[in-house]
Amino acid sequence: MLEIKNLHARIAEDGTEILRGVDLTIPKGEVHAIMGPNGSGKSTLSYVIAGKEDYEVTEGEILLDGENILEMDPHERANAGLFLAFQYPIEIPGVATMTFLRTALNSNRKARGQEELSTPDFMRVVKEKAAELNISMDMLKRPLNVGFSGGEKKRNEIMQMALLEPSVGVLDETDSGLDIDALKVVADGVNALRGADRSFLVITHYQRLLNHIVPDVVHVLSNGRIIKTGDKDLALELEAKGYADIIAEAA
Amino acid sequence: MNMELKRIRTEAETAVLEAFIDAQETLPGKSETLSDRRQRMALFEQQGLPHRRVEEWKYTDLRTLMRTIAPLTLSLGEGQAPEVDIPAPLLEDAVQIVIVDGRLVRADNLPQGVALTPLRDALAEGSVSLSGATTPDRAIDALNAAFVSDGAALTVEKGATVETPIEIVSLRSGVEAMSHMRVEVSMGEGASAKIVERHISPDGAATQSSAVTRYAVADDASLDLMRFQMEGNAATHLGETVLDLAGKSNAKLLHIVAGAKLSRSETRVTFNGEESRLDVAGITMVADRQHADLTLYVDHLVPFGDSTETFKSVIDDRARAVFQGKIVVAQDAQKTDAQMSTNALLLSEAADMIAKPELEIFADDVSCAHGATCGEMDEDLLFYLLARGIPHNEARRLLLQAFLSEGAELYDGHPFQSLAFDAIDRWLEEHAARG
Numbered sequence: 001m002l003e004i005k006n007l008h009a010r011i012a013e014d015g016t017e018i019l020r021g022v023d024l025t026i027p028k029g030e031v032h033a034i035m036g037p038n039g040s041g042k043s044t045l046s047y048v049i050a051g052k053e054d055y056e057v058t059e060g061e062i063l064l065d066g067e068n069i070l071e072m073d074p075h076e077r078a079n080a081g082l083f084l085a086f087q088y089p090i091e092i093p094g095v096a097t098m099t100f101l102r103t104a105l106n107s108n109r110k111a112r113g114q115e116e117l118s119t120p121d122f123m124r125v126v127k128e129k130a131a132e133l134n135i136s137m138d139m140l141k142r143p144l145n146v147g148f149s150g151g152e153k154k155r156n157e158i159m160q161m162a163l164l165e166p167s168v169g170v171l172d173e174t175d176s177g178l179d180i181d182a183l184k185v186v187a188d189g190v191n192a193l194r195g196a197d198r199s200f201l202v203i204t205h206y207q208r209l210l211n212h213i214v215p216d217v218v219h220v221l222s223n224g225r226i227i228k229t230g231d232k233d234l235a236l237e238l239e240a241k242g243y244a245d246i247i248a249e250a251a
Numbered sequence: 252m253n254m255e256l257k258r259i260r261t262e263a264e265t266a267v268l269e270a271f272i273d274a275q276e277t278l279p280g281k282s283e284t285l286s287d288r289r290q291r292m293a294l295f296e297q298q299g300l301p302h303r304r305v306e307e308w309k310y311t312d313l314r315t316l317m318r319t320i321a322p323l324t325l326s327l328g329e330g331q332a333p334e335v336d337i338p339a340p341l342l343e344d345a346v347q348i349v350i351v352d353g354r355l356v357r358a359d360n361l362p363q364g365v366a367l368t369p370l371r372d373a374l375a376e377g378s379v380s381l382s383g384a385t386t387p388d389r390a391i392d393a394l395n396a397a398f399v400s401d402g403a404a405l406t407v408e409k410g411a412t413v414e415t416p417i418e419i420v421s422l423r424s425g426v427e428a429m430s431h432m433r434v435e436v437s438m439g440e441g442a443s444a445k446i447v448e449r450h451i452s453p454d455g456a457a458t459q460s461s462a463v464t465r466y467a468v469a470d471d472a473s474l475d476l477m478r479f480q481m482e483g484n485a486a487t488h489l490g491e492t493v494l495d496l497a498g499k500s501n502a503k504l505l506h507i508v509a510g511a512k513l514s515r516s517e518t519r520v521t522f523n524g525e526e527s528r529l530d531v532a533g534i535t536m537v538a539d540r541q542h543a544d545l546t547l548y549v550d551h552l553v554p555f556g557d558s559t560e561t562f563k564s565v566i567d568d569r570a571r572a573v574f575q576g577k578i579v580v581a582q583d584a585q586k587t588d589a590q591m592s593t594n595a596l597l598l599s600e601a602a603d604m605i606a607k608p609e610l611e612i613f614a615d616d617v618s619c620a621h622g623a624t625c626g627e628m629d630e631d632l633l634f635y636l637l638a639r640g641i642p643h644n645e646a647r648r649l650l651l652q653a654f655l656s657e658g659a660e661l662y663d664g665h666p667f668q669s670l671a672f673d674a675i676d677r678w679l680e681e682h683a684a685r686g
Contacts, residue, residue: 050638053630078640090635094653103649104639111640143653160639 002026002049002168002199007060009048018044020224021060026168026199026217033202033210035235036221037243042203043087045221046172049201050084051077065167079111083166085157087173092144097156100144101126101163108164129162133189151182158189169193170201175209187212207239222247264299266320268292270429271397274323278400279374280381287381291393294385307388310573310605311515311544317487321459323398324352324428335424341447341479341670345416352423353430353460354401364411364442370402370433379404379435391491391517395431395461402433409439409469416445416666421462423452423486429459436466443473447670450490451510454483465493466502470524473501477667479674482510484539490516496556498524503661506533507674508543515544522549522556522584529558534658534671536678537570544573551584560591560621563658564604565651567682571603576621582613591621596628596654648679 002025009019018041026032036042048055049062051074061068069077092100105125106116117125130140133155145153154174161169171190175183190200190213202213210218210232218234219226222243227250228234238246260268271292278288300317301308337349337357346359348367355369373379381396383389407413421432438444446466452458460482468474474494482488488511494502508516520529529549537543549558564572574593595604608621628650636646652675659671 050634052634073643074634074637075640075642075646078638084638086635086638090632092632092635092650092653094656095649100636100639100649103641103645104636107640107642107645164640 001028001065002201003063004049005061005063007048007062008058009044009055010058012054012056018055018224019048022221022224022226024219024226026201028199029196030216031194031200031202031213032217032219033204033215033235034219034221035204035207035238037247040221041224042221043172046084046170046201046203049170050074050082075107076111078164079108081167083161083164083169085154085161085169085171085174087176089145089153089157091146091148093146095144097140097142097144098126101140101160104160105163125163129159132162132192133159134185135159150177151179151185154178154182154186155189158186162189162193167197168199168201170203172203173205174202175204175206183209183212207235210235220246222250258299260299261314261318263317263320264295264314267394268296270320270323274398278398279371281375281377283377284374284381288397290385291381291383292397294387294393295390295397298387301387301390305387307546307575308390310575310607311542313390316513316542317459321427321429321457324426324430335422337420337422338451340416340418341449342416342418342666345418345447348403348405348417348419350402350419350421350432352426352428353399353432355403358403361417362413362415364408364413365417365444366406366408368404370404370435371400373404373435374400391461391489391515392463394489395433395463395491399431399433399463403435405434405436407436407438407442407444410441411439411443413442413444416447418447418449419464420449420451421460423456423458423460423482425453425456425458427457431461433462434464436464438466438468438472438474440469441471442469445475445667446477447667448476448478448492449481450479450488451481452483452486455485456483457485457487458483459487461489463491463493465495467495468497468500468502470497471499472497474503475662475665475667476502476504477662477670478504478506478516480506480508480510480514480516482514484510484512484541486511488514488516490514492516492518494518494520494529496520496522496524496527496529498526500524500527502527502529504529504531505659505662505667505671506535506545507671508533508535508545509537509674509678511541511543513542515546517546518548520549520558522551522553522558525553526555528556530661531558531560532658532661533562533564533574534655534675535562535564535566535572535574536655536675536682537565537572538567538682539570540568541570542573543570544575546573547576549576549578549589551578551580551587551589553583554585554587556584557588558590559661560589561658561661562593563655564593564595565598565655566595566602566604567598569599569601571605573605575607575609577609577611578619578621580610580612580614580617580619585614585616587614587617587619589617589619593623594654595625596651597625598628651679652676
């Protein structure tokens, strides 16, 4: 469960205020979508939740399963059950994908007081999750995200989420740069992870993704605030009419 | 106005000159060798230790950095050989040639096709010459040639494929003295060999040493070389590695620079025969107040030579790393391909990197490039790892390991690659993980 209360945040470097009082509660088992025009603060919201240092929270709180995470480092948030699927997954030359996955998974398990996975157990889990997302072993042998296509990078993100089994998944424009087939694979991957104990925040520009990952609630973010909340039909309305009317209505 | 400028010698320079006066008659070699030594010392007398106004030494001003010179260890056999622990070879199957305080003390049974003469004998016979350049940039070679009394002369027979790695261990006992060693390796036509140089000394001992290793790589010969500068934290290390490449030869050299308080490791490569290839790389890891200078000269004198030069440095605390790389492509050396890069990561505000890549091209049909970067660790990369639950120290370690490991790519799949990885891991264990 993710609760965001009156969240204000600005860019640390120049003090530009981006989030101006975001209120949002995603109960367990629900998928909420956030839509909004460019510059509305969607990506900032995802980074602030994950704890990127470039942003400063000036007011409000973020609770993950009831616990305030604002004082936590990014890795502590991740180990507490938060997962951010990046809009632009980073290429890290020299770090083997397998080494990365294993280090991440074991850091997670360690933080939860579990034993590290043995190599055969780890391989088995990775193979299984990779197969579900059409990720070949050949891809896993490459350095992390290096030479991956846009679709491969996004599938890799979802595979990581499947491995780490978070309680809250934040998907930042996971549909950007995907063709229809890749979109389907990614959406299927996410849908497979939906469950009574897990919540999702799906950030997107376009309604298209929401045909595949059907949300329980849709919010419209504009100028750092949620200005409208509705069911999945709100996304269809936005697709048909654009943001202008709703923004004007809220003003 | 006519004013004679008399240079004032530093205490260290005076000590060197006096040491030479005392030692010269006792150093091995016939009269010709002695006159070579005197010639090299005469230069020193004029120029002294190289300093910042000598362009090649601008960033490693020895006159300022070496205030004192320790007494010379005369490794001539009189006096007791100090007791030292000789470390096991880095590669299990390697044979060792052990030089302690400049004196050859042990040589294992060398593999078939390899022969060794103690340098003191070679000098006495006159089969190794100490003549050489007399320009101020060659200070290490000159100082070494003036004083060196031992080391080894190795030959690898024509056509011999030597699989067993040969490890040359140059070790300081910890006696605070100046020592000099020299190794001359001559590889016959079509020969191949794997050689590891390890320059080591105990922590806390202000030893000073020079090490000159010279490799003549004949036609079609192939040399895999790896050089560890892992001296103790109070040591001064002056090294020069010379590679002379004949036609269709192949040489690889990987430097690991992690030791010494003050070090300068020079590499000088000359392409004398066509269609040869050189891959040289360096991995520098320094912290505290270390000063580590890696200087490289590659002279492409003939056509169809290929070379890659890849240098990675990580600098922490108040340490300083210097990389100077100069590639010269002579007018005749058409179709040369030379690619040099140097990348550095600074891990602290006070860390320092000086990179000076240079290309001097006189031919008109070549493909040459150089690139240099220097910066802090990429926060976006770090955040990606943190966002997956990997703690800060571990994330830093992974990224540094990845960055430095690229320096060992020339030895992809080769046993030297794992030696490089071990050295990187060990350094990161001791340093980067604490940040």
